[in-house]
Amino acid sequence: MIDLRRLRCFLVVSEELHFGRAALRLNTAQPPLTRQISALESELGFRLFDRNTRSVTLTSEGRHFLPYARAVLEQVDLTEAITRKLAAGSVGHLAVGYASSIALSDIFSQTIQAFCSLYPDVQLTLEEGASSTQCAQIIEGRLDIGMSRMQPPGDDSEIQAICLDNEPLVAAIASDSPLARQAQVTLAELSAYPLIAFPTDYGSGLNDIIEALYRRHGLTPLPAPTGKQITSIIALVAAGRGVAVVPQCAQALVKRGVTYRPLAEAGATAPLLLLTRKRERSPLVRAFVDVIQRTLREK
Numbered sequence: 001m002i003d004l005r006r007l008r009c010f011l012v013v014s015e016e017l018h019f020g021r022a023a024l025r026l027n028t029a030q031p032p033l034t035r036q037i038s039a040l041e042s043e044l045g046f047r048l049f050d051r052n053t054r055s056v057t058l059t060s061e062g063r064h065f066l067p068y069a070r071a072v073l074e075q076v077d078l079t080e081a082i083t084r085k086l087a088a089g090s091v092g093h094l095a096v097g098y099a100s101s102i103a104l105s106d107i108f109s110q111t112i113q114a115f116c117s118l119y120p121d122v123q124l125t126l127e128e129g130a131s132s133t134q135c136a137q138i139i140e141g142r143l144d145i146g147m148s149r150m151q152p153p154g155d156d157s158e159i160q161a162i163c164l165d166n167e168p169l170v171a172a173i174a175s176d177s178p179l180a181r182q183a184q185v186t187l188a189e190l191s192a193y194p195l196i197a198f199p200t201d202y203g204s205g206l207n208d209i210i211e212a213l214y215r216r217h218g219l220t221p222l223p224a225p226t227g228k229q230i231t232s233i234i235a236l237v238a239a240g241r242g243v244a245v246v247p248q249c250a251q252a253l254v255k256r257g258v259t260y261r262p263l264a265e266a267g268a269t270a271p272l273l274l275l276t277r278k279r280e281r282s283p284l285v286r287a288f289v290d291v292i293q294r295t296l297r298e299k
Contacts, residue, residue, distance in 0.1 A: 004076060006040040007069050009033055010048060014066055017056045085121060087283065094284045095125040097134045098147040101206055101230045102272060104249040106299070107164060108147065111292045118291065122284060132203025134275055135159050144285050146275035150205025160278045162289075164296060166269040169210070170251065171261045172237045172244040179243075180259040187217050187265055194224030194242030196233050202226075209270050210245045217265065234258055 009026060013033070016022040023030040041047050048062035058066065086092060102108050116124060127143065134146030139158050152159040171190055173179045179189055191214065198204035214221050224242035227233040231253060233244050238257035247270045251260045274292060276285055 002043060002072075003040070004073070006036050006043070007073055009036040010040055010069055011066075011073060013037060013049065013056070014058055014062065017058075019051075019056065092284050093123045093125065094145070094288060095127065095143045096145045096147065096288070097127045097129055097137060097143040099131045099149050099205060100128055100228075101149065101247050101250060101270075102147045103128065104230065104252050105165075105167070105247070105272060106249070107272060107292065107295060111288075111295045114295060115288055115291045119284075119287060130198075130203035131205035138275055138277060144276070144280075144282065145288055146273075148205055148273045148275055149270050150203075150208060151271075151273065152275065158278055160276050160280075162274040162276075163271050164274055164292065165272040167247045167249060167272060169213070169245050169263055169268045169270055170248050171263060172234055172246050172250065173259050173261060174237055174240050174243075175257050175259045176240075177243075177259075179261065182261060184262045184264045187214060187219055187263065187268075190243050190245070191219040191221065193222065195221035196224045196236045196242040196244045197221075197226060198228060198233070199226040202228060206247070206270060213245070213265070213268055 009022070012025050013019060013022040016025065019030050019033055023033045026033060037048065044061075044065070046061040047059050048065065050057045050059055098108065112124070112126070115122075129137075131146075131148040131150035134143060134148050134150075135152050135158075137143040138146055148161075152161055171179070171185045173185070177193075179185050179193075182189075195210070195214075197210060198207050200207070211221070222242070225236050227236055230246065230250055233246065234250065234253045234255050236242065237244050238255045240257075245263070245268075246260075274289065276289070280286075
């Protein structure tokens with residue numbers, strides 16, 4: 001295998017065409033540099049330079065060999081740079097899953113923007129999906145990070161959940177409803193209307209939170225049409241098909257015919273959870289967690 005140090009010596013001498021100046025660039029003395037070039041020529045089996053007391057020129061073989069030597073060294077430099085970036089968590093691929101309502105939160109958008117700005121060489125894949133599927137996808141390696149409304153199962157020892165925020169829940173009401181004229185509404189008042197939510201088999205963490213909230217207050221939601229996206233749910237409210245209970249960030253969906261009102265009940269919140277593998281060692285995952293925690297501190 002060709003010695004890379006000798007290749008670098010050859011490249012510098014070919015640029016300077018002067019052993020003294022090349023030695024200065026390489027921070028070495030001229031005799032050792034001459035020995036390195038001679039050793040490389042012996043290794044290759046042909047002369048690289050024609051030398052006399054007045055000039056140094058590339059031989060025909062040296063001219064033909066030069067672009068290959070340069071390409072090898074450029075590839076080595078690129079490999080070293082990529083290695084450093086991988087070790088620092090600044091290059092590679094990161095897959096982040098998120099529940100649909102989370103995409104509307106400031107934490108989500110600000111974190112993605114900040115991460116992409118800080119780590120432009122990272123290929124970031126964003127996958128929207130139900131909270132219930134994220135733990136399995138993280139364990140299987142299909143996702144690196146999950147942003148969820150659903151706590152991992154109690155027996156799931158492989159997933160770590162960090163609570164980033166507890167977001168207030170609000171009521172989404174048709175604007176022509178009497179409830180829209182109130183400053184706030186109670187769950188009891190909402191329970192008189194069909195409750196639009198995600199499909200039962202969708203695996204929504206938000207559904208679980210809302211159903212538990214209704215049960216805690218001795219209420220049973222009336223059946224209503226369902227939507228697989230938070231946007232679909234709000235559209236169904238606008239169409240007069242019922243009411244919805246959504247995270248506060250959903251108020252960013254300004255829809256004609258829909259009015260948002262706070263819930264009167266204390267503790268009506270939905271968590272925003274960050275899910276990772278417990279023994280995660282990826283510097284990219286650590287970098288993403290650092291960015292999202294910095295985003296929270298700056299809120």
